[in-house]
Amino acid sequence: MDIAGKKIAILATHGFEQSELLVPLRRLKEVGAQVEIVSPEEGKLRGWNHDDWGEKVDVDVRLSEAEPEQYEALVLPGGQINPDLLRINPDAVKFVRAFYDANKPIAAICHAPWLLIEAGLVRGLRATSYPSVKTDMINAGADWVDEPVVEDNAIITSRKPADLDAFCTKLTEELSRGIHVQRQRPQAAAGREAGLH
Numbered sequence: 001m002d003i004a005g006k007k008i009a010i011l012a013t014h015g016f017e018q019s020e021l022l023v024p025l026r027r028l029k030e031v032g033a034q035v036e037i038v039s040p041e042e043g044k045l046r047g048w049n050h051d052d053w054g055e056k057v058d059v060d061v062r063l064s065e066a067e068p069e070q071y072e073a074l075v076l077p078g079g080q081i082n083p084d085l086l087r088i089n090p091d092a093v094k095f096v097r098a099f100y101d102a103n104k105p106i107a108a109i110c111h112a113p114w115l116l117i118e119a120g121l122v123r124g125l126r127a128t129s130y131p132s133v134k135t136d137m138i139n140a141g142a143d144w145v146d147e148p149v150v151e152d153n154a155i156i157t158s159r160k161p162a163d164l165d166a167f168c169t170k171l172t173e174e175l176s177r178g179i180h181v182q183r184q185r186p187q188a189a190a191g192r193e194a195g196l197h
Contacts, residue, residue, distance in 0.1 A: 013045060016077045038061045048082075076115055084114065107167065111129070127144060
């Protein structure tokens with residue numbers, strides 16, 4: 001798959017599930033992509049590894065300085081802490097939404113679909129997530145399924161770290177295809193922007 005040189009953003013903050021950031025980071029670099037960790041923080045982020053704090057990773061670009069148009073796709077690692085902090089950050093939600101509006105692939109795993117919900121992107125979307133996020137997804141209008149990886153409208157979702165192989169494979173497939181969808185604005189997002197929600 002020819003994705004050499006393509007630039008990918010991983011949006012994260014403290015408490016990201018360690019494997020859900022490090023495995024996509026490594027896999028994407030192995031196939032020649034340029035990957036940057038984007039965060040509201042600066043310096044280093046500390047991951048969460050199963051039941052305790054884990055490794056630290058360097059932030060490449062502050063969220064306030066990141067330009068979505070410079071990237072080909074967005075990866076959203078999970079963990080409970082990381083997406084919960086990001087979904088209450090308006091700039092992070094706006095960043096996610098910008099990739100959707102530009103018809104670029106978005107890949108979210110575990111609890112990260114919380115960010116998709118906050119950005120108003122799941123109504124009518126066939127998707128999955130960590131089991132504890134299932135009700136949130138359904139309430140936001142998603143067609144939730146219990147599968148290792150789901151792709152709909154160039155939005156890729158997976159359930160947990162055990163799904164990372166399928167998640168990364170599907171992401172590289174989408175990247176090799178390039179921009180190939182013309183998304184329609186979800187009703188939820190359109191309504192929110194119009195001040196109806």
